[in-house]
Amino acid sequence: xxxxxxxxxxxxxxxxxxxxxxxxxxxxxxxxxxxxxxxxxxxxxxxxxxxxxxxxxxxxxxxxxxxxxxxxxxxxxxxxxxxxxxxxxxxxxxxxxxxxxxxxxxxxxxxxxxxxxxxxxxxxxxxxxxxxxxx
Amino acid sequence: xxxxxxxxxxxxxxxxxxxxxxxxxxxxxxxxxxxxxxxxxxxxxxxxxxxxxxxxxxxxxxxxxxxxxxxxxxxxxxxxxxxxxxxxxxxxxxxxxxxxxxxxxxxxxxxxxxxxxxxxxxxxxxxxxxxxxxxxxxxxxxxxxxxxxxxxxxxxxxxxxxxxxxxxxxxxxxxxxxxxxxxxxxxxxxxxxxxxxxxxxxxxxxxxxxxxxxxxxxxxxxxxxxxxxxxxxxxxxxxxxxxxxxxxxxxxxxxxxxxxx
Numbered sequence: 001x002x003x004x005x006x007x008x009x010x011x012x013x014x015x016x017x018x019x020x021x022x023x024x025x026x027x028x029x030x031x032x033x034x035x036x037x038x039x040x041x042x043x044x045x046x047x048x049x050x051x052x053x054x055x056x057x058x059x060x061x062x063x064x065x066x067x068x069x070x071x072x073x074x075x076x077x078x079x080x081x082x083x084x085x086x087x088x089x090x091x092x093x094x095x096x097x098x099x100x101x102x103x104x105x106x107x108x109x110x111x112x113x114x115x116x117x118x119x120x121x122x123x124x125x126x127x128x129x130x131x132x133x134x135x
Numbered sequence: 136x137x138x139x140x141x142x143x144x145x146x147x148x149x150x151x152x153x154x155x156x157x158x159x160x161x162x163x164x165x166x167x168x169x170x171x172x173x174x175x176x177x178x179x180x181x182x183x184x185x186x187x188x189x190x191x192x193x194x195x196x197x198x199x200x201x202x203x204x205x206x207x208x209x210x211x212x213x214x215x216x217x218x219x220x221x222x223x224x225x226x227x228x229x230x231x232x233x234x235x236x237x238x239x240x241x242x243x244x245x246x247x248x249x250x251x252x253x254x255x256x257x258x259x260x261x262x263x264x265x266x267x268x269x270x271x272x273x274x275x276x277x278x279x280x281x282x283x284x285x286x287x288x289x290x291x292x293x294x295x296x297x298x299x300x301x302x303x304x305x306x307x308x309x310x311x312x313x314x315x316x317x318x319x320x321x322x323x324x325x326x327x328x329x330x331x332x333x334x335x336x337x338x339x340x341x342x343x344x345x346x347x348x349x350x351x352x353x354x355x356x357x358x359x360x361x362x363x364x365x366x367x368x369x370x371x372x373x374x375x376x377x378x379x380x381x382x383x384x385x386x387x388x389x390x391x392x393x394x395x396x
Contacts, residue, residue, distance in 0.1 A: 063248040064283040068316060075316065079287065082255060131252045132245070 031123075038125075041105035060114035062129050077106040081116060086128040140262035143392070144272040144289035146282055148305030152295040153326040155183050156363065158273035160381070161293075163373035164389040166221045170268040173211060173225040173261055177285050178275045179239040182229035187368050188214065196230035198239060201250040207260055218374060222268070239281070247280045254288040277305075278313070286314065291395065292321045293354060298328065303348060310349060320395070322354035324388070329359055355388045357381065 060066070062082070067075055080095045081087055087095075089104035096103060107127045110116040117130040145158045155178075162174040175197060176184035185191070195209040211225040218224055229235075242250070254272075261267045272289060274282035286292055292314050296306045306323075314321045325345055338356065345353045360381055363372070372381045 061244045061248040063244045064251060064280065064287055065244070065247075067287065068283070068313070072316070076318070079317065082251065082287070085255075129248070129252065131249045 038104060038108050041101060041108060062115040066115065074106055074110060077103060078110055078115060081107070081110075081127055082129060086126050088124050088126055092127075139266070140258075140268045140270070141291060141392070141395075142258060142262070142270045142272070142289045143291045143293060144274055144282075144285040145293045145295060146274045146286060146309075147276045147295040147302075148309055149297075149299065149302045150181075150276045152276070152297055152302065153324075153357065154178075154276070154295045155187060155273050156368070157293070157295055157324060157326070157357075158271050159184070159187060159371060160373040160385050161389060162224060162269070162271050163218065163371050164382070164385040165269050166215075166218050166224045167373060167377075168389060168393070169222045171222040171224075171266065172269045172271065173227060173267055174271045174273065175227040176229040177272045177281050179229050179281050180236060180275050180279065182231040182236070183368075184226060184273065185228045185231050188226060188228075190226070190228060193228055196235070197227045198230045198235055200227070201253050203249065203253070207257065225267075242280070247284065250281070251284045251287060254284050257288070278309075283313070286319060287317055289319065291392065292319045293324055294321060295324050295326055297326055307349060310351060321351050322391075323349055323351055324354050325356045327359045328356050354391060355384050357384055 062078060067078055067082075070078060076096055076098075077092060080092055084091065084095065089100050089107055092103040092107065093100040107116060108118070111118045111127065115129070116127050119126045119128070143161075145154045145161075147154050158174060162172045165172045174184070176182050177197070179198065185193075190212060193210070193212055195205040197210050199205045200207050200210045207227070210227045212228065213223065213225055215223045215225075229239075257270060261270055272285040274285045276282070294306060294309070294314075296302055310321065323345055325341065328341055341356055342353055345356075358380070360379075362379070363381060366372075370376065372379050373385050376382055
């Protein structure tokens with residue numbers, strides 16, 4: 001149980017401070033922190049590879065020629081997503097034997113480049129290639 | 136991820152290196168060993184398996200599956216009755232009509248991306264669900280979209296090559312600029328070699344030379360057999376001439392592949 005002292009010195013519980021749904025608020029804060037963390041990871045990654053000018057592309061099919069022209073570190077991530085179909089950064093990291101944070105950064109970079117889509121389901125973020133409908 | 140079966144792409148830099156001959160005979164050899172195999176013709180620019188196997192009518196072509204107009208079950212033709220004993224052999228054929236060839240060469244990047252997804256899905260539908268042991272992709276030579284899709288989907292790439300100088304140079308480039316970038320396990324098959332099949336020293340010289348040139352493992356060498364040319368693509372040596380030296384070479388290759396993890 002979280003507690004804190006008021007200006008008058010009386011102890012109050014976190015529930016009293018935050019109202020009726022403290023867990024929901026904490027959950028929201030955690031989610032926002034995770035999103036912020038992902039954005040930071042992408043920014044660090046973009047800076048590392050000197051690609052500050054990358055703009056989100058609405059549609060960039062992840063075909064084999066695109067895979068061929070990618071830098072090695074992104075190709076490995078993109079190919080693993082292709083193979084798995086749909087995966088979290090954790091699942092990717094298990095396959096590529098790289099750190100989860102590294103995979104998360106690469107995945108988000110591929111999302112920004114328009115090659116992958118991202119979908120949140122509860123606490124997990126799934127990445128996949130949007131192949132759309134046949135036409 | 137549990138890997139139950141293997142996908143093999145048979146590729147080359149130039150045409151006429153013996154990809155179809157190798158794919159078909161390797162498939163037949165695996166079947167003889169009791170494996171269940173599906174052979175796919177991914178050479179949409181010059182389909183040949185339908186002619187070699189003398190199949191004129193199929194329910195659906197591989198083109199239809201990649202177009203998303205049918206499921207893979209409709210594409211597969213069961214040829215197990217042509218094999219005397221062993222496992223099952225299925226084939227998935229490319230449509231050989233001029234109209235289909237024209238249609239396939241005009242596909243855009245989005246279509247190719249979906250086609251890659253459909254090829255990748257074969258691992259689940261055929262290897263994991265149907266329990267097949269091997270899928271063999273007979274591809275177009277060079278850097279065609281369909282071939283690169285096949286390479287990306289495969290666990291093992293067999294590169295058929297000859298001692299032709301332009302073929303050697305092109306194959307070397309592809310090893311570094313294609314298979315290596317996709318981190319694919321690659322093995323070389325040297326075809327049409329001019330040496331005495333029974334001479335051990337000649338064979339060892341060639342093997343050393345190939346390893347020096349390509350720096351990748353050599354799966355096997357196939358001497359220039361006049362009777363293969365004479366057969367005009369009408370004989371599946373692994374099946375019909377099991378005592379032929381070519382069939383023996385295929386046995387060695389199949390055993391090596393079986394042992395690969």
